[in-house]
Amino acid sequence: MGDKKNIMNNTELTKDEIELYDRQIRLWGISAQQRMRSSKVLLFNLGGLGTEITKNLVLSGIGHLTIVDDHDIVDEDLDTQFFLSLEDLAIGGKRVDKAKHRIQDMNPRVKIDVKYNLLENLEKELSQYDLVILTEVNDKLDIIQINEITHSLNIPLYVCGCHGLYGYIFVDLIKFDSKDEKLKNGNFSTKLGKLSNNREVIEVTDKIDDLDPTKIFEKIVTRNYYKTFQQVLQTARVSDISFTKKQMKRLTPAAPVIFASLFDDRSQKDFLSMANICKIIKKLNLPQEYTVSKEFLDNFKNNQLNLEFSPVCAVIGGAVAQDVINILGKRESPLNNFIIFDGTTLEMPIFEF
Structure with missing residues (x-):
């Protein structure tokens, strides 16, 4: 991820951009904002989930967003879409065409492109982007095909879906080094080595606080390894995850049902x-x-299968967008690698398959 061409070609932010993104620059720094401004993201479908993800990414200041969607506007879109209106429904047409100018109005500095479909050379198309997000893609063969390409090209992929009160997120970042900093606890030092099957600490360095020399911080680099979507489907075992008995009791019944749908x-x-x-x-x-x-x-x-429910779309879409912003900018620990949300209990466990 760190060697992707667009992210590395950081250009200077203008004075207006620094003022516009002041709050988030204070949070994660100007270099992170520059990496986000240089990124190109490809999003499939502008339903309820796609709408939430689009809103968050565009407001965060990514450089370029391309939305692929060939759906015509239907009544159901107005239940989950805030980029479309009753007037748009009455006129008809493609939902991306009607939504584009409203998306652009949120942040004119972001380049917005819309397409009805990709060209036949899918690998060539995908290679132009730094990150790909799939929503409303219910055919596992389509997901597997796209993931095989993104994985081979070292392009991060997010797949997410909504089923009424339930939803899921799959993440494949191939290999990703996250950087965290924490106050050192006395003489205890973070050890190098495996944290789980998919994560290991590869570097720990001490940093003395500039203002208070008695405070020592640890800068920790954790390497995250990811499986492809097909590998997860073939090898997923909940028993391999270190859930406590309490967590297992709260495990949603939606888990095997969502997996069955995939x-x-x-x-x-x-x-x-x-x-x-x-x-x-x-x-x-x-x-x-x-x-x-x-x-x-x-x-x-x-009542639930393939139904997009706005509050659940907001939770799932927000989680995806936040993690995308994280890996494009802040580089803190990302999601790894499968999440299921239960809207009846508000539980959202991470399954590290």
């Missing part, structure tokens, strides 16, 4: 059958006492 061919009628969910529970190696009720499953199939 694992299996949705054209098959039984992909959300109870028999198939039991197979997924076994595949994920969940505890024997873990169950999904028929009532929950029927509700998910009939």
Whole structure:
């Protein structure tokens, strides 16, 4: 990620940009803002999730956002879209065309492009960007195809989806070094080595505070390793994650159901059958006492599946956008690598598969 061409070609921020982004520059520094201003992001689809992600990225000051979406405006868009109006619905047309000028109005300094689809040479198209985000992509083969390309090109990928009160995020940053700083606790020093299967501390240095020499800070570099989407589908095991008993008790019943929607061919009628969910529970190696009720499953199939609910879109879209801003700018510890949100309990555990 650090050697991507656009991020490294940092140009100086103008005086107006420094004033506009003053609050966030104070938070993560001018060099981070410059990296964000130099970045090119590709976003698939401008539904509820895409709208939330777009808003946050454009207001943060990324340099270039391209949105790919071929959907016509429909009634449902007005439930989750604040870039579209009743007048737009009455006139009709592509939702990206109607939304573009309103997106641009939020921050005229960001270059906004819209496309209905990508060219046949997908690898050539994707290679132009520093980061790719997929929303409303429900075919696992499409996700796998795009992820194979982004992974080979060392381009970070985020995949996210909403199912009513539930949602998920998948992250593949390939390999990413995060940098954190914390006050040293007495004589205790952070040790080098593995923190988990996907993370290891590779560098620790001490820094004496300029104003108070009695304070010593540790600058810690943690290397994060990521699996592809296909690897996660093939190898995901909840038992490999260090959840406490309390965390396991709170584990949402949506977990195996969401995985079933990603694992299996949705054209098959039984992909959300109870028999198939039991197979997924076994595949994920969940505890024997873990169950999904028929009532929950029927509700998910009939009322939640593929439904975008604005408050959940705001949570998922906000989490994705924040992590994107983080890796483009601040370089603190990123998400690694699968997150499920349960809007009924407000739990959002990170599954490090």
